[in-house]
Amino acid sequence: MKDVPGTPPHEQLMVGITRLGQALRISSYRNAGPHRLSPLQADIIVLLAGDLRPRRLSDLAVSLASTPPTISDAVKTLTSKGLVERRRDTTDARAASLTLTPAGKAEAERLAQLPTEFAEAMSSLAPEDLAAMLRGMSSMIRSLQGQRAIPVTRMCSTCSHFRPQAHPGSDKPHHCAFVDNAFDDGELRLECPDHQAP
Numbered sequence: 001m002k003d004v005p006g007t008p009p010h011e012q013l014m015v016g017i018t019r020l021g022q023a024l025r026i027s028s029y030r031n032a033g034p035h036r037l038s039p040l041q042a043d044i045i046v047l048l049a050g051d052l053r054p055r056r057l058s059d060l061a062v063s064l065a066s067t068p069p070t071i072s073d074a075v076k077t078l079t080s081k082g083l084v085e086r087r088r089d090t091t092d093a094r095a096a097s098l099t100l101t102p103a104g105k106a107e108a109e110r111l112a113q114l115p116t117e118f119a120e121a122m123s124s125l126a127p128e129d130l131a132a133m134l135r136g137m138s139s140m141i142r143s144l145q146g147q148r149a150i151p152v153t154r155m156c157s158t159c160s161h162f163r164p165q166a167h168p169g170s171d172k173p174h175h176c177a178f179v180d181n182a183f184d185d186g187e188l189r190l191e192c193p194d195h196q197a198p
């Protein structure tokens with residue numbers, strides 16, 4: 001596809017996205033913590049700390065774009081580390097429901113901290129640049145989801161409560177019908193517990 005004149009070359013944007021992905025991977029390995037978590041194990045803990053319902057292996061596999069056997073192996077390791085436990089699923093006797101142990105919850109709190117190198121990099125950006133990044137990321141993720149290139153996440157642009165540009169010309173042009181509040185690009189959510197699929 002040809003770049004539109006006046007816009008940054010797409011291949012340079014891809015270089016930037018790749019570099020950020022590398023930084024994230026390096027950060028994830030550095031942040032393995034006392035339980036020496038792999039990036040996948042850390043992702044599972046973060047998901048189980050959220051409001052994922054129900055908490056089954058198959059749901060984790062879909063959310064993490066992985067396979068049930070891969071997730072099953074990672075969960076076994078997390079169980080042996082005392083961070084996750086399996087309970088009988090109250091809605092399906094054949095399925096197991098996964099929950100974090102107290103040690104798992106402590107790991108989730110540690111993982112919720114923004115890595116210092118990313119916090120420093122973000123603090124050097126102007127609010128309008130951060131808002132533009134959020135808007136661009138939201139649009140790209142929506143497009144990638146539409147092409148089935150990544151799992152669907154619960155973000156504003158795919159939410160039935162979202163009213164984009166409901167207040168044209170205002171500082172807060174968008175509207176969330178769930179909380180009945182206007183908001184701007186800097187407040188777009190890429191993961192929201194109140195998301196509702198259309």
Ligand code: SF4
Binds near residue numbers: 155156163179189193
């Ligand atoms: S409910 Fe959440 S995802 Fe939906 S529009 Fe409101 S803030 Fe966005």
